Amino acid sequence: MIPSLSIRLANESDLLFLIQLDALSNPYPWGEGLLEEALQTRQNWVVELGDATQKSIVGWLTASVVLDQSELELIVIDSSVRRQGLARQLMIAWLNASKQQGVNELLLEVRESNVGAIALYESLGFTQVGCRKNYYQTEQGFEAACLFTLSIL
Numbered sequence: 764m765i766p767s768l769s770i771r772l773a774n775e776s777d778l779l780f781l782i783q784l785d786a787l788s789n790p791y792p793w794g795e796g797l798l799e800e801a802l803q804t805r806q807n808w809v810v811e812l813g814d815a816t817q818k819s820i821v822g823w824l825t826a827s828v829v830l831d832q833s834e835l836e837l838i839v840i841d842s843s844v845r846r847q848g849l850a851r852q853l854m855i856a857w858l859n860a861s862k863q864q865g866v867n868e869l870l871l872e873v874r875e876s877n878v879g880a881i882a883l884y885e886s887l888g889f890t891q892v893g894c895r896k897n898y899y900q901t902e903q904g905f906e907a908a909c910l911f912t913l914s915i916l
């Protein structure tokens with residue numbers, strides 16, 4: 764059971780929390796520069812836990828909008844609070860906000876080995892529309908990027 768959960772748009776004062784979340788829970792951390800750029804140039808939502816005296820950010824979703832499409836750039840949930848529906852709630856916040864902005868299609872790409880994320884996306888109705896072979900580097904070599912879309916017309 765998660766106490767006092769809220770999902771809200773991120774702002775620049777969240778940067779230090781996001782740096783920590785990225786470093787500890789993102790398997791491929793972005794680092795401070797990319798995080799700062801994301802806060803300045805993209806749409807960002809966070810999951811915040813706690814009360815007025817002590818809050819912490821345990822989830823973050825960042826997406827970019829071009830015309831009537833919005834593309835997920837990253838979603839990450841703190842490792843200690845996974846499988847409690849937080850990523851699903853963040854994805855729904857993105858989906859609802861996108862609909863209100865007149866976006867018609869959501870896009871994302873994901874490593875083919877990331878079965879957890881793929882299960883999350885499929886559970887929300889995303890379908891795979893393509894594959895870029897050898898797109899991501901791994902410790903052993905390369906792996907494919909799977910492209911998914913969801914029409915929200």
Ligand SMILES: CC(C)(COP(=O)(O)OP(=O)(O)OC[C@H]1O[C@@H](n2cnc3c(N)ncnc32)[C@H](O)[C@@H]1OP(=O)(O)O)[C@@H](O)C(=O)NCCC(=O)NCCS
Binds near residue numbers: 836846852
């Ligand atoms: C992928 C990630 C965001 C999921 O976050 P989460 O809060 O644990 O996901 P949710 O609890 O909302 O899961 C919703 C559904 O997605 C699927 N799912 C999520 N993680 C899963 C996993 N590890 N294995 C299998 N299915 C999974 C399940 O269907 C789950 O529903 P259920 O728990 O009722 O079975 C999280 O594991 C994470 O931050 N991973 C590292 C970063 C990353 O890989 N991001 C995605 C690429 S950008």
